[in-house]
Amino acid sequence: MDNTPTPPYQSPFTPLRDTVIIRVSNPQKSDGGIIVPEIAKANHDSKRAIVVAKGPGRVNAEGITIPLTVPIGASVVIHPEFPCIKMKEGEDFYLLVAEEGIIAIRNHNQ
Numbered sequence: 438m439d440n441t442p443t444p445p446y447q448s449p450f451t452p453l454r455d456t457v458i459i460r461v462s463n464p465q466k467s468d469g470g471i472i473v474p475e476i477a478k479a480n481h482d483s484k485r486a487i488v489v490a491k492g493p494g495r496v497n498a499e500g501i502t503i504p505l506t507v508p509i510g511a512s513v514v515i516h517p518e519f520p521c522i523k524m525k526e527g528e529d530f531y532l533l534v535a536e537e538g539i540i541a542i543r544n545h546n547q
Contacts, residue, residue, distance in 0.1 A: 448490035449526040450533070455495040457507055457539065459486035459515070461530040485514050485543070486532060495536075505536050512543035 448458045488511045494504040507513060515521065519538030524531045 448531065450490065450524070450531065452490050452492040452533065454492045455505060455536045456492045457488055457505065457534055457536050458490040459513060459532045459534065460489045461486045461532060485512065487512055489531070491536070507536055507539055507542060513539045514541040514543065516540045
């Protein structure tokens with residue numbers, strides 16, 4: 438399986454193992470002109486973002502790689518208390534999170 442993202446799903450980072458990189462969209466400016474990304478506002482709510490890259494998967498005790506199930510390009514919801522790493526590259530904000538922290542994939546057809 439090729440984990441190479443295709444436009445517009447590009448990431449400046451290459452995830453390892455069961456790590457998923459998601460881009461948080463639509464940062465908004467506060468009344469004082471400070472840009473406030475969704476990741477900063479979502480302290481108590483679930484975080485929502487787009488998967489832009491994913492690692493090859495988790496390796497089990499037998500040494501077999503279990504591929505990740507979340508597809509690149511999916512709109513996902515992250516558990517609000519699951520640990521993640523927040524990163525900024527240029528104007529884009531990213532979260533690096535293990536796949537188990539993703540609690541839902543948004544269905545676009547409903």
